[in-house]
Amino acid sequence: MIYVDDREDGKVLEMFAKTGLDVEVKRLKCGDYVCDELGVVIERKSIDDFCGSIMDGRLKSQADRMLEQYENCFVLIAGRIGDRKTEINENCILGMMSSLVMKGIHVVCLDNEEQLVFFMKRIFERFTEMNGGEKK
Amino acid sequence: MIYVDDREDGKVLEMFAKTGLDVEVKRLKCGDYVCDELGVVIERKSIDDFCGSIMDGRLKSQADRMLEQYENCFVLIAGRIGDRKTEINENCILGMMSSLVMKGIHVVCLDNEEQLVFFMKRIFERFTEMNGGEKK
Numbered sequence: 001m002i003y004v005d006d007r008e009d010g011k012v013l014e015m016f017a018k019t020g021l022d023v024e025v026k027r028l029k030c031g032d033y034v035c036d037e038l039g040v041v042i043e044r045k046s047i048d049d050f051c052g053s054i055m056d057g058r059l060k061s062q063a064d065r066m067l068e069q070y071e072n073c074f075v076l077i078a079g080r081i082g083d084r085k086t087e088i089n090e091n092c093i094l095g096m097m098s099s100l101v102m103k104g105i106h107v108v109c110l111d112n113e114e115q116l117v118f119f120m121k122r123i124f125e126r127f128t129e130m131n132g133g134e135k136k
Numbered sequence: 137m138i139y140v141d142d143r144e145d146g147k148v149l150e151m152f153a154k155t156g157l158d159v160e161v162k163r164l165k166c167g168d169y170v171c172d173e174l175g176v177v178i179e180r181k182s183i184d185d186f187c188g189s190i191m192d193g194r195l196k197s198q199a200d201r202m203l204e205q206y207e208n209c210f211v212l213i214a215g216r217i218g219d220r221k222t223e224i225n226e227n228c229i230l231g232m233m234s235s236l237v238m239k240g241i242h243v244v245c246l247d248n249e250e251q252l253v254f255f256m257k258r259i260f261e262r263f264t265e266m267n268g269g270e271k272k
Contacts, residue, residue, distance in 0.1 A: 094251055106237050118230050
């Protein structure tokens with residue numbers, strides 16, 4: 001079972017629900033998409049969310065919480081750095097991305113939410129396969 | 137010391153040489169940028185290289201070689217999926233990205249070569265710090 005945070009964007013959640021994976025919505029303490037059996041947590045962000053969460057320090061604590069509780073941590077970003085509307089230096093963004101990577105978090109940037117949802121689907125499917133079964 | 141493959145693009149190599157890291161160019165058997173002391177290997181690709189190497193099967197063997205020889209493996213992609221000129225289905229690209237991630241390779245897509253070079257610089261610097269010193 002994949003739990004999705006009840007504050008997740010309605011449109012993205014709808015797309016994710018169509019992937020065929022078993023999904024339940026509830027309030028999560030950590031991450032936006034989690035599967036406890038697989039030890040997977042995903043924090044999904046638009047590029048502007050990502051920039052905002054660097055600036056207010058939220059990202060650092062979110063990352064630490066993910067790493068404390070899950071083995072396989074992902075920060076997935078939709079949108080390009082060049083498209084950001086947030087006033088933040090490009091090197092700060094790249095620096096934070098490298099810092100997350102160094103902590104062991106996978107940081108993957110996709111063009112848009114559609115790509116991101118498909119990528120999440122593949123990640124959950126592959127972890128399920130690796131885990132040897134149908135733990136949807 | 138960071139070794140760069142002698143087939144690396146001249147413009148990117150020139151940008152990387154300006155980062156101030158110690159660089160030597162030679163023919164590499166695996167990866168485009170490697171640091172043996174830090175156990176880091178980076179395969180740098182434009183989005184079209186990335187797509188091409190999925191289609192001809194090169195990427196899979198490159199990834200396997202990296203994983204055999206280095207602890208910290210990166211595939212860094214400049215350019216976004218939507219920018220590709222290669223005729224390959226978007227889901228194939230996303231599928232391959234998720235497959236590399238599942239093998240333990242960090243896959244990071246940046247907007248352009250400038251961002252990619254800065255990201256590489258930070259990665260090498262952080263591994264050096266983590267390793268406790270000035271192993272440039």
